[in-house]
Structures are given as structure tokens and as C-alpha cells.
Amino acid sequence: MKIVTCLMYNPCLASSWCLQSELSVQFDDLFKKAWEEDVAELDKDEGHSTESDSVKSEAEANQVDVLNTLDTGSSALDEILSVEAEKVDNGRDEGGQQQKEAWAVSGGSEWIADQFYELVPDMAIEFPFELDTFQKEAIYYLEKGESVFVAAHTSAGKTVVAEYAFALASKHCTRAVYTAPIKTISNQKYRDFCGKFDVGLLTGDVSLRPEASCLIMTTEILRSMLYRGADIIRDIEWVIFDEVHYVNDVERGVVWEEVIIMLPRHINIILLSATVPNTIEFADWIGRTKQKKIRVTGTTKRPVPLEHCLFYSGELYKICEGETFIPLGLKAAKDAYKKKNSSATSGGTGSYSGSSTVQDGARGQKREPFNRGKQNKHSGPQNFGNYTGTGWGNQSNGGGQNSWGSRRTTWLMLIDKLSKKSLLPAVIFGFSKNQCDKSADSISGTDLTSSSEKSEIRVFCDKAFSRLKGSDRNLPQVVRVQSFLCRGIGVHHAGLLPIVKEVVEMLFCRGVIKVLFSTETFAMGVNAPARTVVFDTLRKFDGKEFRPVLPGEYTQMAGRAGRRGLDKIGTVIVMCRDEIPGERDLEHVITGTPTKLESQFRLTYIMILHLLRVEELKVEDMLKRSFAEFHSQKKLPEQQQLLLRKLAQPKKTIECIKGEPAIEEYYEMRAEAEAHSEQISKAVMQTSAAQKFLTPGRVVVVKSQSAQDHLLGVVLKSSSANNKQYIVLLLKPDVPSMTQSPSDRSNLQDKKGADFDQGYVLPPKSKRGLEEDYRISAGPRKGSGIINITLPHHGAAAGVTFEVREAENTEFLCICNSKIKLDLPGLLEFVSNAAFSHTVQQLLKLKSNGNKYPPALDPKDLKLKDMDLVTAYDKWTHLLQKMSQNKCHECIKLEEHIKLAKEIKKYKEEVNALQFELSNEALLQMPEFQGRIDILKEIGYIDEDLVVQIKGRVACEMNSGEELICTECLFENQLDDLEPEEAVALMSAFVFQQKNTSGPSLTSKLSQAKQRLYDTAIRLGDLQAEFKLPITPEEYAQENLKFGLVEVVYEWAKGTPFADICELTDVPEGLIVRTIVRLDETCREFKTAAAIMGNSSLYKKMESASNAIKRDIVFAASLYITGV
Secondary structure, X not given: OHHHHHHHHOHHHHHHHHHHHOOOOOXXXXXXXXXXXXXHHHHHHHOOOOOOHHHHHHHHHHHHHHHHHOOOOOOHHHHHHHHOHHHHHOOOOOOOOOOOOOOEEEOOOHHHHHOHHHHOOOOOOOOOOOOOHHHHHHXXXXXXXXXXXXXXXXXXXXXXXXXXXXXXXXXXXXXXXXXXXXHHHHHHHHHHHHOOOOEEEEOOOOEEOOOOOEEEEEHHHHHHHHHHOOHHHHHEEEEEEOOHHHHHOOOOHXXXXXXXXXXXXXXXXXXXXXXXXXXXXXXXXXXXXXXXXXXXXXXXXXXXXXXXXXXXXXXXXXXXXXXXXXXXXXXXXXXXXHHHHHOOOOOOOOOOOOOOOOOOHHHHHOOOOOOOOHHHHOOOOOOOOOOOOOEOOEOOOOOOHHHHHHHHHHHHHHHHHHHHOOOOOEEEEOOOHHHHHHHHHHOOOOOOOOHHXXXXXXXXXXXXXXXXXXXXXXXXXXXXXXHHHHOOEEEEOOOOOHHHHHHXXXXXXXXXXXXXXXXXXXXXXXXXXXXXXXXXXXXXXXXXOEEEOOHHHHHHHHOOEOOOOOOOOEEEEEEXXXXXXXXXXXXXXXXXXXXXXXXXOOOOHHHXXXXXXXXXXXXXXXXXXXXXXXXXXXXXXXXHHHHHHHHHOOOOOOOOOOOOOOHHHHHHHHHHHHHHHHHHHHHHHOOHHHHOXXXXXXXXXXXXXXXXXXXXXXXXXXXXXXOOOEEEEEEXXXXXXXXXXXXXXXXXXXXXXXXXXXXXOOOOOOOOOOOOOOOHHHOOOOOOOOOOOOOOEEEEEOOEEEEEEEEOHHHEEEEEXXXXXXXXXXXXXXXOHHHHHHHHHHHHHHHOOOOOOOOEOOOOOOOOOOHHHHHHHHHHHHHHHHHHHOOOOOOOOHHHHHHHHHHHHHHHHHHHHHHHHOOHHHOOOHHHHHHHHHHHHHOOOEOOOOOEOHHXXXXXXXXXXXXXXXXXXXXOOOOOOOOHHHHXXXXXXXXXXXXXXXXXXXXXXXHHHHHHHHHHHHHHHHHHXXXXXXXXXXXXXXXXXXXXXXXXXXXXXXXXXXXHHHOOOOOXXXXXXXXXXXXXXXHHHHHHHHHHHOOHHHHHHHHHHHHHHOOHHHHOOOHHHHOO
8 A cells, every 4th residue: 555655646656666566566456556545545534524434434335336336457547547646636738738747748848959969979870960959859858768759841850860769779779660651651761771770671562671670661560560469579669650640541540549559668659740730639648548758849840931822824923931821912813813804705704712613514524434445544534533623723624625735735834934933843733643644644745854864864764674574664654654754754643553653753852853743642652852842723532522622731742842951942833724712711721720630540340359369458448548538538537536525425315204205206207207398388288289278167287386396276267369378276285385474475476487488479269169168157146257356366265275376378287187167257256265165175076086186188189199299298197197196295395305306316427427437338439349249249250258269360360351251251161162363353352442443354253253252241231230330231342342453363363464454444553553462462361361270272272372463563672672
């Protein structure tokens, strides 16, 4: 107990103590000890109060109860959070800003830059340039062995921090891992670091020197290592996460969260990110998860300042410089637009207000039919990435000759302008592969290179492509791109062959490519700044819809403008053709706040299966630690303390003079009745059908204005057009309240009556209702109809008190099926005691059968047709009867006890809510987790005790395809009757990603295998839908199985040349290569699965399939790895 006390109040002791006893003290024990210490402290505090011993013992018992109800298998996170309770109580900023004891530490480091060389006299690596302030801060903290988060603009020099971590690992004889979101970055970093450090490279298809001290790998590879518990993890000192803002990626963002959560505590973390608004919040999450301080540094200053311009009609208009928007530049562009269009033919003007228009949409919407010919990849608007219509910052990119003719003129004007102003080289960003190709084709006559540059380009291309065999060197794409390159024009997008892309990247870095048409992947993957960046449009298709470019996306791409050390300023240009964007839209995209880092965490079957095999980490712990649960988990220590304080409070009890208190049951009924009250009042009591029954003599139940009891009464006078009030006679409770005099009650009635809603007015009734056979002449004397009674009128008759008063239709709780005869003149005009006595006696007779109230009208009489309303009405009337029979109903202490019962119920609800929030059941994705567990049990991947079975072990190997479909395919032996070439062709459906392609022409055997696999996916989709997962079977099958390259892969595996297989589909060559490379990885996974299953024939088949596809240009080595 003393140890835990020291730990709780001395964080320094805590960290050292944890290191010494990490192996001997389990998380659960430490968690329990911390709880006991909290309880002991509370008991100590309570000892100074004046509460009775019985209250104390009751509180202690409650504390023991809550300790028993909490999950005793709590993870390390629970230990962290409970120990941190004191820190949390000091207060925190929910916005994520750093404050006392926060895990993310930012600011206060300005002194480091001034004293840097004194603080770090012996640097692990020397840099040939003066370091920026943020770089010095980061290096200082690395030397101290702390984790850092560096947020800075593109090209600001974040890689310096990664280099220093590599140098430290080499100096300390440990290992460092650099992870990147895409393979291109990994390859490029391998080339950059190769001469400086002992470097290895691990990607999906390449494994170079895995024993090196500095490893570069994709994030997925590191995740696999962590799940496997690879030995290398023990030696790692640093893990560098580059491009951390990739955590926002919907598909792959979860990988970053998984890796960060699973990294052991001894590993220090370096996060490199573009500028995002919530770096502190994200760093705080990592710090709390890893239980270590995260130093946040960086800079919002660009190494090369940017100016932003619009290009319209051959002129540049500056609209923003630095972060300052210039409205005058935009006005000048709009004036030029108006001038040009005013001289055009009428009706030719377009909108420049910033709102989207569709004036030219029809031109771009016409698509040519799919053509299985090769030329279709590079000409014609077959690609669905085409932009069909205009919007702010966008122009009609139709497929007609006139459209592309005008675009060619625009490009030539722009390039001429840039050349004259010495603004080349330039990267022109488009948002479709087809658009980039057609833009490059449109300026085919332009030549931007000198003879020496042409010679350099030819020599470089010859060397690079010499590794290809003859037929591959003459591929149409290779020949076409080389012709562009020789003229200083480049194209860069995912449809290019990997080797072609690398040639373009390397030549651009050498400065011989003057104009590069590229998609946005160039901004993410390649460190190749330019003098100028041009946006062909400010709208993009994101896979689901056309939308404006986000400020974060614009900043990422615009950041490529300006070469550090070469340019004083970088230029960003937005093309304007048919319209001028609006000021608000431009200002938002240029100077707006980038997208926040948000959790994309989601449960997958493979994650669940991996975690069920790992004893150290439960699935629930993974959910708790996710960024999505960060804010709720951050509040847990506060909630734990609050729960203990609540349980330490003495319980309130109700002492009933009638014996065993039934007030709780009564309160529950009353609360339920009140829940129905408003619905019944509006939907039933105020309808015209109900109003017809509210005639003189009708027995009713009316709300009690003192809230003690609902009152039985009778209608004496109906409402009229002039007076919407009813007059009713009501029986008062048998035992009046001792604390109120009649005048007090009258005043209370007046006061409470004023609280009723006066705004709802019924239309006047045209009929008297169904009871016209009853006449007021039944009374002993005829009256004049004058009402002489003074309201409210109080009296007593037949041993009970009564009251005559006005009531609104909203006060009627129930219309009874009983009606009594009235002497209306005696009651209202002559105020006869005999008439009142007779009326009261009739009402008392209705109560004599044991019911407090007569039965209510049947729903049919009230013409209720809605079944839900009928059910609510029946429940409501039943509750009124049941409440009236409860012994608390007329208790003189009813209101006092009701108030106590309400407080007790509120207390219980708060305690239950806190206990729920502290349990695993409160996790957002817990219901989905339970559903997925049930599915895994149903199909035999795990048993009832959550032990992973052989099918689950096989599923754990399936990283490239959907794990359930792949596993079921293997266990149903769907590949057994197929040849290796057919099997690998069918497997391409797991890894191919393009949705819309020309239909493949398959053999009958492959067609049958395709249908069989699709049926399996539908069956699995049906099963998941049955277990309430948000899945549509057809969408599930189509999303995870895409058969567009089955024919292509089959022919490739049979030995068909690459040029010939490209003729079979409209899929770009680059995607074909990417699919086949990933397919080789799938073959390796299936081989491992075959070994687990003990299926030797499948093992050999996968080996043969892998050998069949591994050849020629598809598996040409990266130029970054081998050099040129």
C-alpha cells in the first residue's frame, strides 16, 4: 500500500518502480492496488465528517461492491488512467491544449535554439547547413531519449529529424525503423539513406538486408511484425512515422493506430506530419496510450514563401501572398472576365459567383463505349475520373474536339507565360489519369529542352530501360513517355508502369522536365519541389462524388512550389477557363484550416483473431486505446473518483407510516404514466371524437393541481365557442393535507392553474355529441340557464369534500365510460346543497366496487386507429387504475416521499451510468465486436472459449485479400480443380481494386470458379447481415471481389508478352503491374496457409503460380534500389 501511495503522488518514482518490477507485478494487481489506495484515501477524508458509523460502513460496502463489479482483467491502460486520477482532477482543456501534467508538451523551448551547441556538443551526425529552430528542438529531445511530434509544411526539413534518429541508433548500437504510407516513399528514402547508414528495406515485394540497424518499411509490415512478436522488436529504439496525417485515410488509417497502440513502451516514437490543427490532441492520445511525454514541435513558416495567382485569358492575377488574401487581384480577374464575356454573343456568359454551375455539363457527360483496344487507355474520355460539368475553379473537360482544342490553346498560353517569367519547372495537378494523358497529348508540338538536356534525357532513359527485354522496351507507354520526356514534358500517375514513373521522378529531380502533368499522388510520394504548381481545377472526384478540393489537400500540393535554396518565392496558379471562383471559396481553400487528424479505427476479423492469439493485449484494450475512444477514456479517472464519492454518500431511506414503503413502485408507475400523459392528451383527449363525449354528466378523471392525487369528477358544463373552459365537479382527497388551509389550497390552485398551456384552442363544436337523448329537464326544477355559482366553489357532502371549478381540455386525463344524471339548475343556478349531495353520492357509488376510477372509454369509441396509440392509451388507463389502488395514493406524505423517491432514483441512475461508462460495454464499437465474435464462432474460426481454431490461424495470414472469403475459399477446396495459372487468375479478384472495367472473356472452367467464389462471398455477406452487422451481401461481394483482371492474369501466367495482355483490357498498365505484384504476395500468404492446413498439393500449386507470374517488366527492380 505504501508503494502505491508513493507511485500515485510521485510520477518519477512511479516510472522507475515500473521499470524495476515490470516483470513481477501484473497490470491487474497494480490496477487493484491503485483502486484500494483511492478508497483508503476517501475513507480517511470521510473520517473527519460527522456522518454516523452506519453510513461509513455502508459506504465501505458500496466501495467493495463497485470494485467487484469493475473488470478485474483490466489492462495497462486502466492502471495508467487510475494512477493519473490526481492529474486529471487538476483540470484540463477539452480542446486538447497543453496544460499542467498533460502528456503532450508544447512551447517553452525557445531557449534550446540559442544554446543548442552547448546542450548537444557531440552530435551523432553533422549537417552541412544551419538547422532551423524546430529541428534543433527535436534533436535536443531525441538526445534526451524523448518522443517527438514534428508538424511542418512540405519541404520544411522534417526528414532531418528522421536522419538524426538513424544516427542515434547507429551510435547506440540499437535499431531504428522508418515507416512510410506508400512504397514509393520507402524506395526513395532507401536511396537517400543508403550512403549514410546501414540501411535495409522491407516492403510487400522487396526484402533487402533485413538484418540492418536502420530499416525502412511500410506501416503494414511493421504491424505484421508486432502481431507476430518478431525478435527484431526488442532491439528497436526509434520508430519514425512519416506522413502521419495519412491516419485520416479511410481504408488504411487504422493501421497507424494499431501500430502505435501495440508498440512496446521502450520504443521512442517520432511523428512527422504536415501542419494539422490538432497536433496537441493527437500527441496527447499517444502520450496517454504509451505513458510517456510527447514533445510537440514544428513550424508554420514555409521555407519558401508562396504567392497564389489566377490564370485567366493569358494573364496572371495575384490573389494571395503569404497568408494574406488580396481581393483586388480577384476583382481584376473578374473585371477581365466581365469584359471578355460582354463582348461575346448573348447567353455566353458564365457564373463567377463561386456557386457550382452545370452549363456545359452535357458536353462532358457523353462517354464513348468501352473499347478493349489498347489506344483507349490514352485517348477518349472513357475514364470515370473525367470531370463532367463546371464548378468553382473548374471548367468543362468534355471529350469534344472543340473543348480540347481550347484547352490546348490555354496550356500553350500558360507555358509561354511561365517560360517568359522564368517560372519553370512546373507541376500541373489534375485529378484524373486520363486528364493528365490528354493534357500532355494536347501540347505534343511544344519543345522545352535544349540539345544538351535532350542528350541527358536520352542517355538516362537508355540506361534505365536497358534492364527490360526487347519487347518490353517497345511498349506503347514506354515509347510515348520517352517522346514526351525528350521535349521536357512529363506525365505522372498510377496508370504508369513503375519503372516509367521512377524515370519521370528522377528526371524531374534533375531539372530537365519543365512541365509535369500529375495526379495528387506526386505531392504525397515524391520529394521533388518545383518552381511553380498549377491546379488544372479545384474540384476532384474522391471515389464517391465530385467535391471541392479541401484546404489540407490544396496545402499539400501547393507545398511543392518553391525550391529551397533556389527560389525566393514559390508560385501557385489556379486555372480559370469558363468562370472565376468566388472570393469566399478561394479564401477557404487557400488559407483555410487543414483537415483535423481523426480516427479511422475500425474492427476487422483479422485484428480480432490476432489479438485473441496475443495474451498481452485484449480486443477490448485495443478499442479503449484507439484515438476514437480517447476523449471518453481521458475522463475515466475523474469518473472513477466521482463514483467512489457517490458510493460513499449515505443512502436515503423512506419511512412509511403505513408499513413497508411502496413508494418506489408508485414512483415508477407515476413516471411511466407521465411519459404517456402528453401523448394521450394531444392525440386522444383533444380530438373531436373525445370532445363529443365531454357533455354534462360524463364522469372524468382530472389532473390534480396540488399533484397529490388525480381527481374523479363529472362535467357540469361543456365548452362553447365563447368560452373554451369546461365546468367540472371534482371529489377532493379523503384526507386533506394538514399543512394547507382551504384558502391556501385555493391560492395554490389559482397559481398552478396559470401554469397550464393556454395556447391550444379547439374549434367550436357543431353538435352536442352522442348523448342528446339526455335532457337537463330531468332536474326537479327548470332553470333559466344562468350560472350563479361562484368559481371555484368548495363544499362537503356525503362525508367528502368537493370542488366546482373551470378546467381546460388539457387537464382531462381520462374520459370514463360512465355517465350520471345531474340537476344542472340546482348545481349551477340555484347552488342547491341537495343537488350537490346527490351528485357526490352518485360519484361515490362508482368508486364502491374497489376501483378508484370507473373504467375508461373503449379506444373504438374514441375512433383510435393507430395501433401504437391504442396500446399507449390502454397502458395509460391501466396505470391510472393501478396507481389509485396503491396505498401511497392518498398518503399525506405523498409529495415528500415522491421527492425522496425521485432523488433515490436519480442517485441510482447516476451510479449505474458511471459504472456503465467505466465498463467495456460503453465502448463505441463494442456491439460490433460482439457481432463479429458471434460470426467467428458460427463459422468455426474460434470456439466458445474464444480459442482460435485452425481456420482462424489461416485467416490470420490473409493480409492482401478479405480474410473470410480467402479462408473459406481454401477450406472449400475451390482451387483444387484449377491449374496454377487458373488459380492465380482467380486469386486476382482478391487484390484488384478498380471498380469499372471492361468485362473479361473467361473459359468455362474459370467462369464456374468465379461464380463459386462469388456465391461464397454472398453467403458470408448474408451471415453477417443476419448477425446485425451493417453489411449488404451484394455490396460486400462486389467490394471484395473484382474480377476485371482474371483474363489478363491468366494469359500472363501462361507466358503471354506484356504488350499482348494490355490489349485485353482498358485497365492502365501501371494498375496491371501493381495487381500482379500484390498477387505474388497473396501466393506467399496462401503457401503459408497451405502449410498450416497440411495441404501439400496446394503449397506446390501456389509455388508454381508464383513462379509463373514472376517475370519481365512486372517484376523489374526499382531504380531507387538498384540505381541507374
